[in-house]
Amino acid sequence: MPKKVGKYSIHRTLGEGTFGKVKKAYSEEDGEWVAIKVLDKEKIQRQNMGSQVKKEISIMKLVRHPHVVQLKEVLASRTKIFIVLELVTGGELFDKIVSEGRFKEKSARFYFQQLCVGTEYCHRQGVCHRDLKPENLLLDDQGNLKISDFGLSALYEQDAEADRQSLLHTTCGTPNYVAPEVLADQGYDGSLADTWSIGVILYVFLAGFLPFDEPTMAALFRKIQKADFTYPSWFTPEVKDLLSKILVVDHTKRYTIRQIMEHPWWRKDGPYADCSD
Numbered sequence: 347m348p349k350k351v352g353k354y355s356i357h358r359t360l361g362e363g364t365f366g367k368v369k370k371a372y373s374e375e376d377g378e379w380v381a382i383k384v385l386d387k388e389k390i391q392r393q394n395m396g397s398q399v400k401k402e403i404s405i406m407k408l409v410r411h412p413h414v415v416q417l418k419e420v421l422a423s424r425t426k427i428f429i430v431l432e433l434v435t436g437g438e439l440f441d442k443i444v445s446e447g448r449f450k451e452k453s454a455r456f457y458f459q460q461l462c463v464g465t466e467y468c469h470r471q472g473v474c475h476r477d478l479k480p481e482n483l484l485l486d487d488q489g490n491l492k493i494s495d496f497g498l499s500a501l502y503e504q505d506a507e508a509d510r511q512s513l514l515h516t517t518c519g520t521p522n523y524v525a526p527e528v529l530a531d532q533g534y535d536g537s538l539a540d541t542w543s544i545g546v547i548l549y550v551f552l553a554g555f556l557p558f559d560e561p562t563m564a565a566l567f568r569k570i571q572k573a574d575f576t577y578p579s580w581f582t583p584e585v586k587d588l589l590s591k592i593l594v595v596d597h598t599k600r601y602t603i604r605q606i607m608e609h610p611w612w613r614k615d616g617p618y619a620d621c622s623d
């Protein structure tokens with residue numbers, strides 16, 4: 347007999363997360379497979395679910411989009427939190443980049459458009475991700491991108507300082523995708539912090555390596571806080587123009603997700619191409 351959590355019977359492990367395992371599970375009642383992220387309460391150092399967190403979860407349940415992994419419900423026991431998610435079966439985009447080395451412009455644009463469309467939708471619902479990186483981008487059985495863990499960073503910690511700590515913590519000590527203002531511990535706008543991460547992700551898609559990558563944390567922070575990076579020779583002038591408007595330290599001058607989606611490089615082809623010209 348498989349173990350039960352609420353109406354779900356727990357099956358095999360799908361993956362290992364920062365705070366616990368992700369399990370495949372089945373609801374007899376709904377005739378549906380799901381993924382359940384099991385978080386150890388002690389590991390995330392939270393005593394109980396604050397009302398702020400509860401509020402965020404209820405917002406996240408309203409987020410429904412083809413490019414965002416659907417949050418179904420959150421259950422809790424004395425020691426664990428169970429996050430019930432839509433099951434996505436095509437693996438991590440991260441592994442695809444690793445196996446292909448890097449993406450050609452067409453595939454990069456294909457995934458980038460889906461990433462932007464999903465993110466823009468969530469921002470409109472008032473939900474930010476705050477930990478966007480290729481490891482959190484999953485592929486479905488059709489090969490389309492689904493953003494995983496949207497808004498979940500809010501679940502880990504509540505106040506801004508704790509948020510910052512947990513961001514640094516969940517990225518396992520290498521916050522390569524984190525915006526400068528998040529590192530600098532200033533008040534920050536979650537949606538513009540997401541935009542920065544999206545810029546780093548686009549760079550990684552096309553380069554096959556990180557724009558900011560240093561052996562020590564101090565050196566990495568310095569590079570990020572100066573937006574000190576270079577473009578590989580194969581980057582086109584158009585994509586360099588786009589990246590130069592996203593990876594901007596001053597977040598008030600950084601491109602918003604809407605502006606990114608209006609840039610000529612974004613609109614060229616792919617599933618969300620601009621057909622008007």
Ligand code: ADP
Binds near residue numbers: 361364366438
């Ligand atoms: P964490 O953010 O704590 O690192 P993840 O959400 O990335 O944990 O989950 C760890 C792994 O579990 C992922 O890399 C993926 O392989 C698997 N996984 C997570 N969510 C799902 C899902 N909705 N469907 C299928 N597999 C998933």
Ligand code: MG
Binds near residue numbers: 363481482495
């Ligand atoms: Mg993750």
